[in-house]
Amino acid sequence: MKWFKKLAVVTLAAAFTLSAVTSAGAASKLSGKVVINGSSALLPLTLQAANEFKKLHPKVKISASAAGSVTGPQAVRKGIADIGACDWDASTDVPGFKKFTGQVANKVAVIPFAAVVNSNVKVDNLTTKQLQDIFSGKVTNWKDVGGSDAEIVVVNRSFGSGTRVNFQLKALKGSDFMSKGSNYKEVKSSGDMKTAVESTPNAIGYMDLAYVTSKMTALKIDGVAPTEANVINKKYDVWSYGYYMTSEKPSDATKEFIKYVQSAKFQNGSLKKLKFIPISAMK
Structure with a gap:
């Protein structure tokens, strides 16, 4: 009976190991390049997320720069960036700026x-x-x-x-x-x-x-x-959502990166440490 229990433990451990290896192998298959431009307010979040994401997906190259929110969707429209970081939903009109048609707004943080x-x-x-x-x-x-x-x-x-x-x-x-x-x-x-x-x-x-x-x-x-x-608690109203603007058909690497930033792990971990607020916190 003892040997059976030991065999069960060894088998279970092997299964977990195989699962971890399989998972890591699957993650490492993701490749491509993600170029991010736009909001300097979102830059600390973007750089931290990029660092963490590249450890999970080493074949994905990520570059990020910040020259102001409006440059994000502009860069996506010109085809020189995959993600336009922006402190407003650039798919809609806001005072001073017309909407960027053909772009999708992905909420990534409360700023x-x-x-x-x-x-x-x-x-x-x-x-x-x-x-x-x-x-x-x-x-x-x-x-x-x-x-x-x-x-x-x-x-x-x-x-x-x-x-x-x-x-x-x-x-x-x-x-x-x-x-x-x-x-x-x-x-x-x-x-x-x-x-x-x-x-x-x-x-x-x-x-x-x-x-x-x-x-x-x-x-x-x-x-x-x-x-x-x-x-x-809605006592302080000087805040906004931060968005990652993309084309209507982003690359797989781009979609996975945004998914990682929106994940509970990142939202409740590094994002909060950087003084942003998880998007799920706003009702």
């Missing part, structure tokens, strides 16, 4: 955005009206909104940024941005925004939570902090 200030700014909460006045250039000194007597430096994203689209629509309620002045800077990417806010005393800007560091403060808006819990 919380925050107004951020340099660490020397002694303000941690602004009202919607105060944000509108600051970013439009009506208010130019921190003392007018509860801070020190210092000129406010406004850092803005360039046109075509999905972060800019969402911040203007949701944090500023459609209010216009200022566009010039000695206290105005404009940057091209989320990484450039992070560097500018960190290194510029008295600066204010905005970005998704994945880029927020200890060298800056993510502001409360109307007393509500930009946290995962507040987004999920």
Whole structure:
């Protein structure tokens, strides 16, 4: 009887081993190239997912770059990218941008955005009206909104940024941005925004939570902090879905990569660690 139990254990172990080998072999057969362009807000997520996916499918080559959300669907339309990362559903019209016909929008994340200030700014909460006045250039000194007597430096994203689209629509309620002045800077990417806010005393800007560091403060808006819990509970509304735009007939490698990003393993693991919110969390 003992030998039978041992044989059963050995047989079971062998079955698991064979299953694992078979699974790995099947995964390794996937090949191809996936080119991703677009949103810099989504870039940390994309790079992490690419790193994990390539370990499972070493024959798939993935390259990712970010020059702003609008460049994603543009690159897909031109045929130079398989995935266009975008902070809005580019298959529909949004203010300032016409829809990209013939493209499919795949939700991959919930992106919380925050107004951020340099660490020397002694303000941690602004009202919607105060944000509108600051970013439009009506208010130019921190003392007018509860801070020190210092000129406010406004850092803005360039046109075509999905972060800019969402911040203007949701944090500023459609209010216009200022566009010039000695206290105005404009940057091209989320990484450039992070560097500018960190290194510029008295600066204010905005970005998704994945880029927020200890060298800056993510502001409360109307007393509500930009946290995962507040987004999920619908107390904080400055957020958007992040999308991977594709053609109507993406390659197998592209489909599998998107499927991996949407998987519970990635959504509840690396995605959350990067300060994004799983798409399943929003009801």
